[in-house]
Amino acid sequence: MIRTFWVLFVGFFATFYYAGTTVLRAHFWRKNLHCACDRAARRWGEVLLKAAGISVTIEGLENLQTEEPQIVVSNHQSWFDVFALAAHLPVRYRFVAKKELGEIPIFGKAWKSCGHVSVDRGNREAAIASLDQAWREVHEDKLTMVLFPEGTRSPDGKLQPFKKGAFVLAVQGQVPLVPVAIVGSRGIMPKGSFRVRKGVITLRIGPPIPTEGATIRDRNRLLKASWHAIAALKGEKTEEEGDPAGGPAKTLGG
Secondary structure (H helix, E strand, C coil): CHHHHHHHHHHHHHHHHHHHHHHHHHHHHHCCHHHHHHHHHHHHHHHHHHHHCCCEEEEEEHCCCCCEEEEECCCCCCCCCHHHHHHCCCCCEEEEEEEEHHHHCCCHHHHHHHHCEEEEEHHHHHHHHHHHHHHHHHHHHHEEEEEEEEEEEECCCCCEEEEEHHHHHHHCCCCCCCEEEEECCCCCCCCCCCCCCCCCEEEEECCCECCCCCHHHHHHHHHHHHHHHHHHHHCCCCCCCCCCCCCCCCCEEC
């Protein structure tokens, strides 16, 4: 439990520091704000991982585009998934999250100032509008959008059905989907537990799934291709007859 309290202590002050300095920067000196946001997010993730005694390894970096827009879709087992991706994705990225994260004092203001996307799960029209606006900005700036299509953390570590939002966005933008499997994070802090354990997280990045020429009718095909790609990267056995498609689109968190 000492590790858990230490991570909470460090996490509080790290979040306050990096979010606070980002908010001040956004108010008083917006020049190159995107660079400041990128640095703050990476350092925030690195500090939390170090405090928890977690190392991260990455496989398949060659599958990421560094200067073109793309959508990263990943499995989600632990809050440390977010820290690992924030610290180690070697691209300019923006996360898609539930709106509650954008309402956290100081952190939420920094989140919005840096262009991360808050989505109201209970208001479909507002959610669509938020994603459309965010996508235009991401596409224009050639950023990477990061989504967890399971919609929430998996309670048992197994890959859950996917929601369709990420795949609709990929079709609309005609940008590749990059499957990422996060392995090892559930043993560090599973859903429903507040205890933090040291360990190793592996990020396995798969070959991009192209969307050129795809239409909205292809969203289920792209969803299933991404689900099976992530399952394979995780080393998880799947039932081919199972349907990996879920219900309405949801986003990070849970």
